[in-house]
Amino acid sequence: MPSTPSQDHPPKAARHPVTLDQVGRTRVDPYHWMKDENWQTVMQDPSVLRQDIRDYLEAENAYTRVRLEDPTEALQATLFSEMRGRIKEDDSSLASVDGPYAYLTRYRTGGEYPIYARKPAQGIYDPDAEEEILLDGDELGRGKAYFSFSEVSHAPNHKLLAFAVDEQGSEFYDIAFKDLETGQLLPDRIERTYGDFVWGAASDRIFWIERNKEARPAALHMYVLGSGQSTELYREPDPGFFLGVDISQSGQFVFLRASNHTTTEYWFFEASESRPQPRLIAEREPGIEYSVEHWGDRFVILTNRDNSLDFKLVTAPVSDPGISTWQDLVPHRPGSLILDVAALRDHLIRLERTDGLPRLVIRQWHDGQETEIKFDEAAYDLGMSTGYEYDTTLFRIHYSSPATPQQIFDYGLTTNQRTLRKTQDVPSGHDPEDYRVDRLMAPARDGNRVPVTILRHRDTRLDGGAPLLLYGYGSYGLTIPASFRVTPLSLVDRGMIYAIAHPRGSMAKGYQWYLDGKLTKKTNTFNDYVDAARFLIAEGYSSAGQIVGMGGSAGGLLMGAVANDAPDLFAGIIAAVPFVDVLNTMSDDSLPLTPPEWPEWGNPQLSAEDYDTIEAYSPYDQVRPQAYPPMLITGGLSDPRVTYWEPSKWIARLRHEAPDAGPYFLRMNMDAGHGGASGRFEGLKETALEYAFALATVGQAGDLKIRT
Secondary structure, three states, X not given: OOOOOOOOOOOOOOOOOEEEXXXXXXEEEOOHHHOOXXXXXXXXXXXXXXXXXXXXXXXXXXXXXXXXXXXXXXXXHHHHHHHHHOOOOOOEOOOEEEOOEEEEEXXXXXXXXXXXXEEXXXXXXXXXXXXXXXXXXXXXXOOOOOOEEEEEEEOOOOOEEEEEEEOOOOOOEEEEEEEOOOOOEEEEEEEEEEXXXXXXXXXXXXXXXXXXXXXXXXXXXXXXXXXXXXXXXEEOOOOXXXXXXXXXXXXXXXXXXXXXXXXXXXXXXXXXXXXXXXXEEEOOOOOOOEEEEEEOOEEEXXXXXXXXXXXXXXXXEOOOOOHHHOEEEEOOOOOEEEEEEEEOOOEEEEEEEEOOEEEEEEEEOOOOOEEEEOOOOOOOEEEEEOOOOXXXXXXXXXXXXXXXXXXXXXEEOOOOEEEEEEEOOOOOOOXXXXXXXXXXXXXXXXXXXXXXXEEEEOOOOOOOOOOEEEEOOOOOEOOOOOOOOOOOHHHHOOOOEEEEEOOEOEOOOOHHHHHOOOHHHOHHHHHHHHHHHHHHHHOOOOOOOOEEXXXXXXXXXXXXXXXXXXXXXXXXXXXXXXXXOHHHHHOOOOOOOHHHHHHHHOOOOOXXXXXXXXXXXXOOOOOOOOOOOOEEEEEEOOOOOOOOHHHHHHHHHHHHHOOOOOOEEEEEEOOOEOOEOXXXXXXXXXXXXHHHHHHHHOOOOOOOOOOO
């Protein structure tokens, strides 16, 4: 039983050392007991968590409440009110036309969950057009501690709706069906799915992905409405590959995708087939990635084949799409990373990133002529959406920057004209001229230059006196976009600078930037982040001991590593659902994500080199007696991605090895998973706590003193 928390004495976890031997190496894990033997059942039903583990987690939550949450209650309430005030409560998406209807998603004032609706297509831009509510998320989620949609999709005949719902945070979704003519739910229900599905062309069946007992997306099934049973179409034999299902923009083909982090394989069949037999496009090869879209009589394939590090586009005939028929359409251009491609009847649109900034390129089918779309701010985010239709000459552009709220344009593909359809409304008021967006290239210790995106108030002086929150991620090739977010403004308006580092492990500077931040090169990610922080100090943006580090999931790994390597830089660390027990997790192939992630981190079950590489940076394994900054660490009891015991074990070890540092706070959500609280406002409460902690560490939380 952990000690009772008080103002001065945090919980102290019991130590029951377990010796683990593998690949000729031995380690001792004193907190191995925190992993419930029945963890898979716990993910589905948190009430069955072993009592001694529950007692410890509840003691940690109580200590955090006593030392952090209660003293910052007023500040949290203010932050929450500010952030909520920047959200238009009755906001609505732009409607997208599909045949006779225009479909949209909206929220009601005070509502936590989306409402799915439609109106006649001719009334797409008419605010007074009669609207039909298809699915009311607030009604379905009422009274539930956790509630989240995955797919919500209307059938091609517009008479049925299918939707997938998770009520635990475990990411096991049940699929239900609604008759849109009667308004009644059908008796059909598919349980324990991955939440990924598409409709067949005849609107009488869906193709869905099973989530197996190891919580992995492992098989494609076909379910015919009214049958009460599914037919398995494909089962993935390799536990290291996850499955996904998509439908082409044309609606003609269903694509089955098998992938890990570095290798993909696609299968396809006609969406109209009643007894489909998936056909292989190109057999998987280690390190070769590709994705597929349908365009006329061809498939357009985005791939890194033929040493195309930043990817190229090829085409292949639908009748014979094997590798031998692939022909270059847009050749590989080093330094121009192709991120995505969309196919409409007469145009191909691709999103690419050059010099760290995105742009859109439109290619005409008949003559190959290309038109480029880009913007002029120092840093910005750019996206596209093609809606439901294939035979159209319109698509949508989504644009924002850290200072500029999102703007959505309709772009005419035949006129090259863009029409502003919506600007994100900030009800409490927002003037982009009050802010400055900077884009720096921080010199790394090995000569590379690390992109850093910065948002600051125009009145904040660059004399080293400002506190700074430095966000980072840097894994899986994911690049944090330079987009508009309402939450950081609460820090920036208080004189705190908000910065995002884009270290190796992301693809901010192309695919090589990703490769140079994984496996044996993983420490580049941590070094880049630290070097970016030091450059910001040198440039007068902040000073040592005034920086708050923040990252989540694999970004939480980053936080753990830099806290071990450079604790003196930080006033505080926020590690959300942190992946910190890397060696143990990558050694446990029963966990949902472990086999698919060996290409990202290495396999310490089989390789002594991988073991040594991971052990050298794994935050949990490298905790040592030193002056760690205060830390706020969060987790979710039903999280299948970063299991609850990772942050729990980490904080226990921090307290044991460095008891006079910190303090360390664990906030374990007992009713949620990886994404934290569900609902658009409940999630803001978690952000308010994180920001209150950040402000407290830099002396901006009144009389509260965080440091011990």
